[in-house]
Amino acid sequence: MTDAATIILGVDPGLRRTGFGLIEVRERRAVYLASGTIRTPDADLATRLGTIFNGLRELAEQYRPTVAAIEKVFVNVNPASTLLLGQARGAAITALVNAALPVHEYTALQLKKAVTGQGHATKEQVQAMVQRLLSLPGLPSPDAADALACALCHLHVGALSAAVTGSATRPTVGTRMRRGRLS
Numbered sequence: 001m002t003d004a005a006t007i008i009l010g011v012d013p014g015l016r017r018t019g020f021g022l023i024e025v026r027e028r029r030a031v032y033l034a035s036g037t038i039r040t041p042d043a044d045l046a047t048r049l050g051t052i053f054n055g056l057r058e059l060a061e062q063y064r065p066t067v068a069a070i071e072k073v074f075v076n077v078n079p080a081s082t083l084l085l086g087q088a089r090g091a092a093i094t095a096l097v098n099a100a101l102p103v104h105e106y107t108a109l110q111l112k113k114a115v116t117g118q119g120h121a122t123k124e125q126v127q128a129m130v131q132r133l134l135s136l137p138g139l140p141s142p143d144a145a146d147a148l149a150c151a152l153c154h155l156h157v158g159a160l161s162a163a164v165t166g167s168a169t170r171p172t173v174g175t176r177m178r179r180g181r182l183s
Contacts, residue, residue, distance in 0.1 A: 007033065009065035009101070010151030011056065012143050013073075013089040016040055018052050019143030022063050023134070023151045030155055032134040033063060035144035045084075049091040056092055060099035068096040069104045069154035071111060071146065106153050111146065114153035 012019035017040075022033040038055035040048035059065075073089050076082040096103050109119040115129045127145040131138070133152060140148060 005066065007063060007065040007067075008151040008154050009056075009059065009063065009068045009096070010147040010149065010154070011068060011070040011092050011096070012146035012150060013052070013070060013085065013092045014143065015045075015048055015052075015084050015088040017143045018055065018088065018092060019141070019145070019147035020056065020059055021140075021144055021148030021151050022059070022065060023148065023155065025155060030134060030152055032136060032148075034059075035140055035148055037141060037143045045087065049087060052088055052091040053095040053098075056095035057099060060096070060101065065099075065101060067104065067154065068101040069106060069150045070096070071150055072105045072107045074108060104154055104157075106150060106157070110157075111149045111153045114156045115149045 006025040008023050008025065010019075010021040010023070018038040019035070020038065021035040023030040024033050025031075038052055040051045070089065070092060073082065073086050076085070093103055106114075112121040112126060113119040115121070115133065116125050121129075123142050123145070126149055127139045127142060130136070130140055130145045130148045130152070134148065139145070
């Protein structure tokens with residue numbers, strides 16, 4: 001992941017707010033490009049999913065990322081909420097695949113560990129570390145911080161994968177860290 005032309009689009013999916021964050025990899029360093037939130041209207045499910053799809057598609061057209069990283073859905077206590085989050089995530093993945101981007105998935109634990117060094121960090125700790133790592137002038141919103149953390153996680157896991165395998169291959173969907181090893 002040392003290619004100066006590599007742009008990573010991180011996505012934190014949500015039905016009301018989908019966070020996005022874009023970083024460019026320059027000489028193994030992450031350089032901030034953009035971040036924000038795609039907010040869906042108070043409308044029916046199809047309209048909300050369309051807003052997520054269109055918003056990510058427009059970002060892909062504007063910034064031309066080379067790879068995407070998205071947070072995996074966690075199983076919530078409320079099955080209906082989990083299902084809705086899964087549908088938002090599906091719309092996001094579909095937009096990314098439609099833009100011909102390879103999509104890599106990471107758990108919240110992986111994202112937090114990659115950015116803060118511990119898997120059970122708070123949202124505030126993630127925000128502060130993302131701000132520090134990317135030299136941002138202020139704290140990013142929680143959704144944007146999670147999306148940027150996703151992009152940073154992919155950068156770190158991709159670099160580790162290349163170091164371990166001796167190649168510039170990127171991790172595949174489902175690549176995970178277990179006890180300091182890729183699995």
